[in-house]
Every structure is written in structure tokens, then in C-alpha cells.
Amino acid sequence: MxxxxxxxxxxVFGGAALKIEQDTRIAYEQQAVMLAEAGEPAQAPxxxxxxxxxxxxxxxxxxxxxxxxxxxxAMGKLLSIxxxxxxxTYFITSADSGTLVLCTLDAAGASxxxxxxxxxxxIMIAAIAGVLLYAGGLKAMQTASIIAGxxxxxxxAVMSLTLFHSIRREPKPxxxxxxxxxxxxxxxxxxxxxxxxxxxxxxxxxxxxTTPIVGK
Numbered sequence: 001m002x003x004x005x006x007x008x009x010x011x012v013f014g015g016a017a018l019k020i021e022q023d024t025r026i027a028y029e030q031q032a033v034m035l036a037e038a039g040e041p042a043q044a045p046x047x048x049x050x051x052x053x054x055x056x057x058x059x060x061x062x063x064x065x066x067x068x069x070x071x072x073x074a075m076g077k078l079l080s081i082x083x084x085x086x087x088x089t090y091f092i093t094s095a096d097s098g099t100l101v102l103c104t105l106d107a108a109g110a111s112x113x114x115x116x117x118x119x120x121x122x123i124m125i126a127a128i129a130g131v132l133l134y135a136g137g138l139k140a141m142q143t144a145s146i147i148a149g150x151x152x153x154x155x156x157a158v159m160s161l162t163l164f165h166s167i168r169r170e171p172k173p174x175x176x177x178x179x180x181x182x183x184x185x186x187x188x189x190x191x192x193x194x195x196x197x198x199x200x201x202x203x204x205x206x207x208x209x210t211t212p213i214v215g216k
Contacts, residue, residue, distance in 0.1 A: 013066060017051045020069050024049030060138060095125055 028046045035042060047053070054065035067079040099121045103113035106121075132140045 013063070016070060017062075017066050020066070021049040021051055095122065099125060 025046060028043075032043060048056075050065055050069055051062060055062040063083055064080050067076045067083070070076055070079070099118055100113075102121050103117045104110065106117055107113035129141070132144055136143075
């Protein structure tokens with residue numbers, strides 16, 4: 001369901017933004033033709049529509065500029081309010097999930113960490129985000145995320161390497177088979193014969209009782 005909603009959101013609003021940019025370009029070309037027919041000086045080169053200009057100025061304003069171009073009345077304001085509510089819900093749920101993970105680690109894996117620890121981590125995360133926004137806005141938060149994520153990337157790379165070595169050290173699949181169906185030691189690293197051939201060629205184990213059972 002979230003994937004479908006994201007697909008619809010990107011299709012509808014992305015298509016609307018492209019349509020606004022296309023209409024702006026068509027209007028610019030029509031005006032350029034009219035100026036040329038009238039013998040007036042040509043206008044400045046086309047540098048994009050309002051959505052592109054808002055994106056270049058501040059990426060956080062692009063969505064709200066789209067809503068203003070869709071409708072300058074109540075509908076545009078309603079869409080802007082709805083976008084703010086959705087963004088707030090996203091940030092709150094993400095912060096809650098991150099706080100729960102940190103508290104679980106602090107509480108030695110407890111499924112229900114103490115409330116005070118969750119409150120403390122929540123305040124710290126909100127304070128750090130607020131300071132970064134006040135200091136440099138979105139770019140400061142992006143830079144801090146990259147700086148904090150680089151050591152974690154190295155740690156994950158080391159974990160992947162150790163996992164690979166651990167898997168290599170595990171026993172071969174045929175070494176866990178019973179003795180009478182195991183391949184010869186000389187060809188443990190080579191192809192293994194079908195299980196039926198090994199059972200046919202193998203001698204019965206000494207512990208097997210081959211005496212027929214006679215009824216009383």
C-alpha cells in the first residue's frame with residue numbers, strides 16, 4: 001500500500017509540475033514569435049518555469065510553489081497544509097522508530113525500555129535537529145548525516161567481510177551426511193556422486209542387523 005501511494009503521488013504531482021513547466025515554455029515561445037513579428041528586441045533566453053526557479057532557489061519550496069500554481073485559492077492552501085501534516089507525520093514516526101532502537105540498545109535488548117530513556121533520547125534528537133536547522137538549514141543536516149554515516153559504512157563493510165569469512169569456514173554440505181553416504185575423502189572438493197550410487201556401492205555397516213525377522 002505505501003508503494004502504491006508513493007507511485008500515485010509521484011505520478012500526479014510530478015506530472016503536474018512537468019505540465020506547468022511545459023506550458024511556461026510554450027508561452028515563452030509564443031511571446032518570442034510575437035516580438036519577432038513586431039520587430040521588437042528579443043527577450044532573455046528561457047531559464048525555466050516557476051517550479052524550476054523555486055527548485056534552484058530552495059528545494060524545500062518547490063512543492064509549495066507547485067500548489068500555488070495549481071490553485072491560488074483555498075485548494076492550494078489546503079494542499080500545502082496537507083503536505084505539512086504528511087511531512088510532520090513522517091518525521092515524528094521516523095524519530096520514534098530511531099528513538100526506540102537507541103533505547104533498546106541502551107537497555108541491553110529489552111523489548112520495553114524505560115520511558116525516561118526514550119524521553120531523553122527524543123529530546124536529544126529534537127535538539128540536535130533544531131540546532132542543525134538553525135545553523136545551516138537543510139544543507140547542514142545533509143552534511144551532518146554524511147559525516148555521521150561514513151564511519152557506519154566502514155563498520156558495515158567490515159561486518160560483511162567477517163560474514164563472508166564465517167560462511168567460508170562452515171563445513172561442506174556433504175560433511176554433515178551420514179557416514180555410509182559420504183563421498184570419498186579424496187574427492188571432497190570435487191563433484192559428489194548421486195546418493196543412489198553411494199548407497200549401492202557402500203558396504204552395509206557392521207551395526208546393521210541383516211538377519212531376517214521370523215515371526216513367533
